[in-house]
Amino acid sequence: MMTKVKICGITCLEDAVAACDAGADALGFVLAPEARKRNRYIAPEKAAKIIAQMPAFVFSVAVVVNEPLERLREYAHIFDRLQLHGDESPETCRLLGPVAYKAFQVRTKMTLDDLAEYPADRCLLDAWTPDSRGGAGQLCDWEFAAQAAARQKIILAGGLTPENIAEAVRRVRPYGVDASSSLESEPGKKDHEKIREFINNARKASLA
Helix, strand or coil: CCCEEEECCCCCHHHHHHHHHHCCCEEEEECCHHHHHHCCECCHHHHHHHHCCCCCCCEEEEEECCCCHHHHHHHCCCCCEEEECCCCCHHHHHHHHHHEEEEEEECCCCCHHHHHCCCCCEEEEEECECCECCCCCCCCCHHHHHHHHCCCEEEECCCCCCCCHHHHHHHHCCCEEEECHHHEEECCEECHHHHHHHHHHHHHHHHC
């Protein structure tokens, strides 16, 4: 199976077009206010304008943190998927249906049963950091991720780069991979050559 690739932290049309042209399967738009400190925040209205110019086959993903259910339902009319990156409950995920999936920061005591509490057919695994909910460039626990990937669809995130993505795909065999900070030329702005290299390396490894 070809590994899906999500390019996250899109803030402008230029980077969205570059990611789509490079073959990205999904683009992530960070709506969480805390992303402002790394210049990765985008307002929903601006994201909607970019999405309107994206190819229909590229999924749009809203990255959200602890938003009220009604606001999440509003976002579901703009974005194809909602990535719940906060402390959202399994019930919230259940109420949103297949449009939503949970992102987990993998900690030492996390178990596969913790993931199974959430009803979505997929989840995202990221590295745990004490001062950030993601996008910090830290590696996720690949061993745990590989165990999870054997049971369900896993989107692997956390410290993935053009240089290590091939090894990550071979070791974890995830459904998808997700990168943001490693593909930037500066906070909030993508390096288009790195995007192309990342996607090409991920695809080649998934076919090996």
